[in-house]
Amino acid sequence: MTINTTEAPKDRKIPKISVANFAERKAEISRQILDAAENSGFFILENQESPSVAEIEEMFTISERFFNLPEAKKKETPHIKAENTGWETRSQIRPSTGLPDQKESIQLQFHRRGDRSWPQDPSIPEFNKTVSSFMAKTHSLSMDILSIFAVALGFPEDFFAKAHDVNRTNAQSTMRLLHYHDITGTQFPPSYWRAGPHTDYDCMTMLFQKTGEDGLEICPGREAHTSFGMGDHWTPVKAKTGEIVCNIGDMLMAWSDDRFKSLFHRVRCPSVGERQTSRYSIAYFNQANKDVEIKGPLGKYPVMTAEKYLQDAIKRNYGGPTAMNALTAA
Numbered sequence: 001m002t003i004n005t006t007e008a009p010k011d012r013k014i015p016k017i018s019v020a021n022f023a024e025r026k027a028e029i030s031r032q033i034l035d036a037a038e039n040s041g042f043f044i045l046e047n048q049e050s051p052s053v054a055e056i057e058e059m060f061t062i063s064e065r066f067f068n069l070p071e072a073k074k075k076e077t078p079h080i081k082a083e084n085t086g087w088e089t090r091s092q093i094r095p096s097t098g099l100p101d102q103k104e105s106i107q108l109q110f111h112r113r114g115d116r117s118w119p120q121d122p123s124i125p126e127f128n129k130t131v132s133s134f135m136a137k138t139h140s141l142s143m144d145i146l147s148i149f150a151v152a153l154g155f156p157e158d159f160f161a162k163a164h165d166v167n168r169t170n171a172q173s174t175m176r177l178l179h180y181h182d183i184t185g186t187q188f189p190p191s192y193w194r195a196g197p198h199t200d201y202d203c204m205t206m207l208f209q210k211t212g213e214d215g216l217e218i219c220p221g222r223e224a225h226t227s228f229g230m231g232d233h234w235t236p237v238k239a240k241t242g243e244i245v246c247n248i249g250d251m252l253m254a255w256s257d258d259r260f261k262s263l264f265h266r267v268r269c270p271s272v273g274e275r276q277t278s279r280y281s282i283a284y285f286n287q288a289n290k291d292v293e294i295k296g297p298l299g300k301y302p303v304m305t306a307e308k309y310l311q312d313a314i315k316r317n318y319g320g321p322t323a324m325n326a327l328t329a330a
Ligand SMILES: O=C(O)CCC(=O)C(=O)O
Pocket: 176, 178, 195, 200, 207, 209, 216, 265, 266, 267, 280, 281, 282, 283, 330
């Protein structure tokens, strides 16, 4: 008789870190965040003062109202690839699958608020004010967290805040509102995803999800920001309104000479019999300004600007000049 001693792979624990009283508890929070960034690549923030749970709920309401507009209205802010702005639907083809993500999204940049890349529909007059205020709050919290990485890498505490100046016209940070379509009754083949496996190209993503709207899964096993290394076990991340799922992106992995890990993640297409109605999420991608040089303390990789870094990351992932058809944020 043979006894199978091979254990089934275990789900990874995703650290949950309270950021209450951030200023007083910064040393303790820093230890937890650095441990998470080095070992799991993903961590969940809770108890943040800002943005508050009520503000996050308000953002989801406004996002839903935007996606409920007729297509013709949404097309008034079309996706502009070169600028990484605007609305797209089922257009993002992931190199990992060769198939379009089952979603629609709008990308917004803080310094462009008020221009034609931001919806101006009279039925949502508060869009601009609510979204720009939420973005400013998310940005500010992102800078608090990035200051921890700056110090750990031997840079001044405000190093990443200066590198991510969203008021400058060469800013690259982007907020993306996401709507995964209602697919009730449709059984997609297993190769289809709401968001196919990918890494993010930014320094750090802050992701907001809604309780009950699960689907995000992460996969450890990536050792270099230039590789496609992936383990074979995916851990689901439970969605909870108010919490913020953070993940390290390729840009910070490069900046830290691969010390902080940018992992593959994906969003499942639910099967018939599961909850298949709409799923909403909001992602804020912290991407350094175009002219900022990415130069790791150990000098493991050649120095390059954040603009070139993003272009190269896209080429690596999408191969060749058609790569620019991809959205740059993730
Ligand atoms: O919607 C989610 O939960 C994840 C989205 C994501 O990974 C992305 O947009 O890069």
